[in-house]
Amino acid sequence: xxxxxxxxxxxxxxxxxxxxxxxxxxxxxxxxxxxxxxxxxxxxxxxxxxxxxxxxxxxxxxxxxxxxxxxxxxxxxxxxxxxxxxxxxxxxxxxxxxxxxxxxxxxxxxxxxxxxxxxxxxxxxxxxxxxxxxxxxxxxxxxxxxxxxxxxxxxxxxxxxxxxxxxxxxxxxxxxxxxxxxxxxxxxxxxxxxxxxxxxxxxxxxxxxxxxxxxxxxxxxxxxxxxxxxxxxxxxxxxxxxxxxxxxxxxxxxxxxxxxxxxxxxxxxxxxxxxxxxxxxxxxxxxxxxxxxxxxxxxxxxxxxxxxxxxxxxxxxxxxxxxxxxxxxxxxxxxxxxxxxxxxxxxxxxxxxxxxxxxxxxxxxxxxxxxxxxxxxxxxxxxxxxxxxxxxxxxxxxxxxxxxxxxxxxxxxxxxxxxxxxxxxxxxxxxxxxxxxxxxxxxxxxxxxxxxxxxxxxxxxxxxxxxxxxxxxxxxxxxxxxxxxxxxxxxxxxxxxxxxxxxxxxxxxxxxxxxxxxxxxxxxxxxxxxxxxxxxxxxxxxxxxxxxxxxxxxxxxxxxx
Numbered sequence: 001x002x003x004x005x006x007x008x009x010x011x012x013x014x015x016x017x018x019x020x021x022x023x024x025x026x027x028x029x030x031x032x033x034x035x036x037x038x039x040x041x042x043x044x045x046x047x048x049x050x051x052x053x054x055x056x057x058x059x060x061x062x063x064x065x066x067x068x069x070x071x072x073x074x075x076x077x078x079x080x081x082x083x084x085x086x087x088x089x090x091x092x093x094x095x096x097x098x099x100x101x102x103x104x105x106x107x108x109x110x111x112x113x114x115x116x117x118x119x120x121x122x123x124x125x126x127x128x129x130x131x132x133x134x135x136x137x138x139x140x141x142x143x144x145x146x147x148x149x150x151x152x153x154x155x156x157x158x159x160x161x162x163x164x165x166x167x168x169x170x171x172x173x174x175x176x177x178x179x180x181x182x183x184x185x186x187x188x189x190x191x192x193x194x195x196x197x198x199x200x201x202x203x204x205x206x207x208x209x210x211x212x213x214x215x216x217x218x219x220x221x222x223x224x225x226x227x228x229x230x231x232x233x234x235x236x237x238x239x240x241x242x243x244x245x246x247x248x249x250x251x252x253x254x255x256x257x258x259x260x261x262x263x264x265x266x267x268x269x270x271x272x273x274x275x276x277x278x279x280x281x282x283x284x285x286x287x288x289x290x291x292x293x294x295x296x297x298x299x300x301x302x303x304x305x306x307x308x309x310x311x312x313x314x315x316x317x318x319x320x321x322x323x324x325x326x327x328x329x330x331x332x333x334x335x336x337x338x339x340x341x342x343x344x345x346x347x348x349x350x351x352x353x354x355x356x357x358x359x360x361x362x363x364x365x366x367x368x369x370x371x372x373x374x375x376x377x378x379x380x381x382x383x384x385x386x387x388x389x390x391x392x393x394x395x396x397x398x399x400x401x402x403x404x405x406x407x408x409x410x411x412x413x414x415x416x417x418x419x420x421x422x423x424x425x426x427x428x429x430x431x432x433x434x435x436x437x438x439x440x441x442x443x444x445x446x447x448x449x450x451x452x453x454x455x456x457x458x459x460x461x462x463x464x465x466x467x468x469x470x471x472x473x474x475x476x477x478x479x480x481x482x483x484x485x486x487x488x489x490x491x492x493x494x495x496x497x498x499x500x501x502x503x504x505x506x507x508x509x510x511x512x513x514x515x516x517x518x519x520x521x522x523x524x525x526x527x528x529x530x531x532x533x534x535x536x537x538x539x540x541x542x543x544x545x546x547x548x549x550x551x552x553x554x555x556x557x558x559x560x561x
Contacts, residue, residue: 022198028191029058031163032120034200036091037064038164039171043444045079047072049095051122051138054191056093067444067473069437070465072099076106076117077434078441080181081401083116084424085445087242089174089182094121096188097138100146105431107150110181112428113263114240114324116174117181119151120167126158126187144185152180160190164200175207177323177340179240210323212339212347220296220319220335221351227294229316230256230355233280235306236263236428237299237323243342244268244420247298250349255357256296257364259285261306262427264299266417273361277368279413281308283558284370288363292316297334299341301327305412305427309559321345375555383410383552386527390454390480391416393534398449399424399442403435405456406488406552413555433462436479440466443475450476450538457483457508464509467518470543478537478544481511484551492554515545522547 032055036044043065048056059066069075072094079090094100100121110117123129123143124136131141140146144154153173155166163186170182224230232254238247244267251258251274258268259276268275279285286308289295293316300306301322310331318334321344328336337344375384387410394400396418402408402425417423424442426434439453455463460481470477482488486505494501515522522545525533530548537544 022196026061026195027054027058028160028163028186028193028195029054029056030061031160031195031197031200032167032186032191033058033062033064035164035167035203037062038200038203039168039205040088041091043067043082044091044093045069045075045082045441046091046093047075047095047099049099049122051124051188052093052095052099052191054188055120055122067440067469069440069469072102073106074433074437074463074466076103076119077109077437078444079117080106080110080113080115081424081438081441082445083110083179084113084421085399085442087116089116089118089171090441092117092119094119095138096122096124096143097140100143104146104150105429107147107181109426109429109431109434111150111152113236114179115181116179118167118170118174118184119181120184120186122191123156123185123187125189129158129187144183147183150181151183153182155182155184157184157186157190160193160195160197163190164203168203171203171205172207177210177241178237209343210338210340212321212337212344214347216335216337217344217347218351220337221348223294223317223319223335224254224256224296224348225353225355227254227355229292230254230294230296231289231292232256232258232296232298233261233289233300233302233306234258234264234267234298235261235300237321237341238264238267239299239420241299241323241341242420243299243345246342246345246349248272250345250352253349253352253354255355255360257288257360259289261300262412262425265412265415265423266420270416270418274364276364279368279371280306281413281558282371282374283308284367284374286312286558288367290315294319297321298345299323302331307331311559378555380553380555382527382550383407383555384414386530386548386550386552387411387414389527389531390452390534392531393538394452395450395538398422398451398538400452400454401425401435401439401442403453403455403459404430404432404489405454405459405482406484406492406554407454407456407482409489409554410552411454432459435459436463436477437466439477439479440469440475443477444473447476450478452538453477453479455479455481456488457481457485457511458487458506460511461506461508464514467515467520467543467545471519474542476541476543478534478546480534481545481547482552483508483511483547483549488552489554511545511547520545524549
């Protein structure tokens with residue numbers, strides 16, 4: 001009796017001949033790039049280093065496109081964005097020790113935002129593995145230990161024959177829900193040694209699925225179908241799972257208002273009659289969600305930002321769909337469904353009953369009117385006008401990447417992303433310097449659309465070296481730098497808390513002149529001319545910098561009183 005799993009594809013005569021007579025001059029690095037190509041990779045990011053030269057030399061013999069950034073952390077942000085835009089595991093090639101460790105902040109952001117990044121680093125020679133202190137360049141007692149608390153999985157290679165399997169296992173890990181960064185490390189001598197292993201020609205690139213348990217979706221469907229005031233919180237898991245269409249269908253069947261978290265921007269149409277938009281840091285919205293008798297939370301752990309800084313206290317039943325098991329019921333008791341958002345929403349669509357609720361759109365309009373009234377009382381016209389100018393200038397299908405800066409905090413709540421997977425920020429881990437290198441990664445992923453990066457002057461200084469990368473590869477990114485003379489949000493926080501600010505003021509360069517020194521066009525704009533200047537920069541191919549000198553203020557927090 002023959003079972004399907006007993007069947008083995010027989011190699012052709014050509015494949016046998018190629019395997020028995022591999023081309024000369026290959027090393028362990030070739031096995032790395034061949035495996036990546038076999039898994040479907042077209043582009044890799046990184047920065048060379050002495051121990052990793054075997055990998056980088058192999059790139060010369062491959063068809064892979066290499067985008068080299070100037071700082072490892074920025075290369076990690078670029079790979080993060082490439083993974084978000086394409087849904088592929090973006091390879092990030094790094095060297096041992098300092099090079100590897102410099103990528104940690106970017107990998108933390110990828111982990112927090114569930115971005116699939118395949119980091120492949122060199123290691124000290126095999127003889128040095130095991131914790132002994134041999135004095136190798138870049139030596140750490142246990143390099144992988146530095147990454148275990150950040151990435152999804154760690155894979156250490158000790159022989160060339162392990163390279164294809166280790167990279168394939170890491171690839172699957174990165175792309176299995178929840179997506180995330182993974183770590184592969186390969187000793188220098190393994191990368192450099194000549195190999196007689198056949199050229200890698202095949203790979204299983206299909207990640208494992210994470211379907212919901214049917215008995216749980218049956219209970220959830222019953223709760224939602226019988227609810228009097230259902231509501232939905234849509235997080236980044238909806239975007240990562242490409243489940244926005246299913247979310248819209250379910251909301252319309254249930255007549256359930258939907259609010260999106262900062263990570264879930266664009267997961268639900270901004271102007272839909274059931275859209276509460278993204279005012280999740282507003283107390284009126286918090287009250288509305290607390291009043292829901294059944295609250296469906298999809299792809300969110302209800303963390304600090306998504307719970308209005310943990311002031312949210314639901315009174316009804318909570319149904320939480322979450323692919324990250326550690327986030328399931330981590331903040332609130334719920335009917336927890338461990339599943340990919342797309343598969344779980346499909347299961348609910350197949351089992352819920354349609355509700356009738358003519359009052360839902362009116363309740364949404366009333367809430368948004370309360371939010372608008374609250375903002376109108378704070379005299380924030382400049383901030384709203386600047387954000388409106390950015391929205392007017394940015395094409396509807398263009399992605400945008402936002403640093404940790406006041407305008408980005410406004411955008412989390414007030415910016416219409418115009419679609420799923422269009423707006424990205426560093427709100428997952430909250431580190432500075434994300435926007436510009438991430439935008440470069442997005443432009444490498446899709447050169448047909450202009451990409452916008454938004455930074456403050458403080459965050460811009462983290463990434464300024466990447467103007468050289470933008471020019472070298474002619475990447476179609478416009479960088480808006482809001483120059484307020486320092487770390488604006490920290491200045492505001494400290495002034496509110498202590499009466500004055502410390503360590504927030506910065507000496508900074510003339511960003512326009514600096515951009516032009518890299519061969520990148522620059523323009524100094526004003527709030528009145530921002531829309532036109534930004535439109536012109538976005539419409540011109542290649543990189544550009546637009547500098548807006550302005551001191552912006554945040555809208556008043558609603559979680560403090």
